Amino acid sequence: MTSPARVPVATLPGGRMPAVGFGTWQLHGDRARSAVREALAVGYRHIDTATMYGNEEEIGQALADSGVARADVFLTTKIRPSDLGRERAVLRRSLAALGTDYLDLWLVHWPPRHRADSHQLWTELLAAKAEGHARDVGVSNYSLAEIDELTSSTGQAPAVNQIDWGPSRYDAGALAGHAERGIAVEGYSGLKNTNLGDPVLATIAAAHGVTTAQVVLRWHLEHHVTVIPKSARPDRIAANFELFGFQLTAEQVASIDGLAAGRGRRRR
Numbered sequence: 150m151t152s153p154a155r156v157p158v159a160t161l162p163g164g165r166m167p168a169v170g171f172g173t174w175q176l177h178g179d180r181a182r183s184a185v186r187e188a189l190a191v192g193y194r195h196i197d198t199a200t201m202y203g204n205e206e207e208i209g210q211a212l213a214d215s216g217v218a219r220a221d222v223f224l225t226t227k228i229r230p231s232d233l234g235r236e237r238a239v240l241r242r243s244l245a246a247l248g249t250d251y252l253d254l255w256l257v258h259w260p261p262r263h264r265a266d267s268h269q270l271w272t273e274l275l276a277a278k279a280e281g282h283a284r285d286v287g288v289s290n291y292s293l294a295e296i297d298e299l300t301s302s303t304g305q306a307p308a309v310n311q312i313d314w315g316p317s318r319y320d321a322g323a324l325a326g327h328a329e330r331g332i333a334v335e336g337y338s339g340l341k342n343t344n345l346g347d348p349v350l351a352t353i354a355a356a357h358g359v360t361t362a363q364v365v366l367r368w369h370l371e372h373h374v375t376v377i378p379k380s381a382r383p384d385r386i387a388a389n390f391e392l393f394g395f396q397l398t399a400e401q402v403a404s405i406d407g408l409a410a411g412r413g414r415r416r417r
């Protein structure tokens with residue numbers, strides 16, 4: 150079993166984000182409770198949720214049941230742009246459901262359509278951080294141009310951008326752009342949007358005696374991208390966290406990067 154201490158961290162302005170977290174989208178009710186309990190039991194110390202997922206309460210219950218101290222878990226939730234104007238009430242509900250008095254990371258789930266709304270929402274998140282309700286604040290699904298707008302209008306850059314990421318989405322320019330701005334990249338749907346039967350991945354997996362899913366997750370870490378795989382199955386929850394008994398060579402990383410070639414480049 151992997152010790153949580155082996156997981157690298159991304160250093161954020163307000164704290165340290167474990168580079169492997171547990172995704173919870175589409176986990177509800179008992180399935181959410183037991184998956185999160187399982188994740189905490191095998192060593193995950195970073196849980197990703199959102200108001201939209203409708204499972205904050207179950208996650209709070211799983212955390213309370215787990216016996217793991219709140220201070221040892223990095224907890225992220227997200228606010229929808231449609232909650233503009235009621236940010237405080239949404240934050241209070243998220244904190245109460247999760248059974249905590251602070252978030253490690255509060256994200257704008259996706260960019261509001263209008264620039265003024267984006268600015269207002271971001272200002273509210275910054276206020277929540279200033280008041281100690283969130284250690285760090287960030288965004289999700291923002292382009293670098295949208296991030297630059299927020300930063301120039303408030304003087305404060307998001308700590309994190311959580312984006313759709315994986316071998317088919319690889320974009321060196323996007324990674325460099327986030328790094329230049331000091332923004333940590335967190336990738337989502339890296340397993341779901343990958344052909345886990347791809348021969349390039351299969352060859353690398355065989356060389357290390359691991360699964361192609363583990364290769365994909367490890368590839369994120371080699372690029373310093375935080376990864377948050379979701380699974381409802383205990384065997385996969387455990388395997389997705391077993392990423393520290395092998396490393397990819399530079400050539401293997403480059404061949405996985407190459408899987409994006411010809412599929413269109415994105416900067417989200």
Ligand SMILES: NC(=O)c1ccc[n+]([C@@H]2O[C@H](COP(=O)([O-])OP(=O)(O)OC[C@H]3O[C@@H](n4cnc5c(N)ncnc54)[C@H](OP(=O)(O)O)[C@@H]3O)[C@@H](O)[C@H]2O)c1
Pocket residue numbers: 171172173174175197198258289290311312336337338339340341342345362363377378379380381382385386388389
């Ligand atoms: N910010 C955003 O807009 C946004 C959008 C999407 C997701 N997210 C976050 O990112 C997390 C991860 O993304 P995701 O849930 O879309 O996709 P994902 O974690 O890449 O993939 C989940 C899917 O892969 C399967 N899976 C998990 N482990 C596997 C393995 N070892 N081998 C084969 N299949 C495996 C799961 O099925 P089983 O459950 O049956 O194992 C599930 O169908 C979400 O849960 C959520 O927290 C954020």
